[in-house]
Amino acid sequence: MLPFKVTFKTGTPVYEQVLYAVRKALVTGQLAPGDAFPSVRALSQELKINPNTAFKIVGVLKQEGILEVIPGIGTIVSANYQPPNKDRLAFLEDTLESLAVKAKQLGLSRDEVVEAFNTHWKNL
DSSP states (O other): OOSSOOOOOTTSOHHHHHHHHHHHHHHHTSSOTTOBOOOHHHHHHHHTOOHHHHHHHHHHHHHTTSEEEETTTEEEEOTTOOOOHHHHHHTTHHHHHHHHHHHHHTTOOHHHHHHHHHHHHHHO
């Protein structure tokens, strides 16, 4: 079983969708430094994708410093990996757009939305 979820959509290359799902899993905590990562073969079989595509995905993740291969252990999420702010913010895009649209529909000002957000933030 994979430590992340991928819902394939037409129009976007499979490898980009899987890379996005892995990055999202890292940002949301589904994958953490030191966690085992599926082998190329397991990734290919679980996602029902071409082994060459799985190999490309793992290669990109290793190149980005997200994954490392430890002889005798396997592929793991790098202990030193920290998702960049741009990746963390990217996962809020849809939510922020929905919030902005809803606030405009309700006739709320930006300041009112920020104040409401700040109140919720403090309560967490």
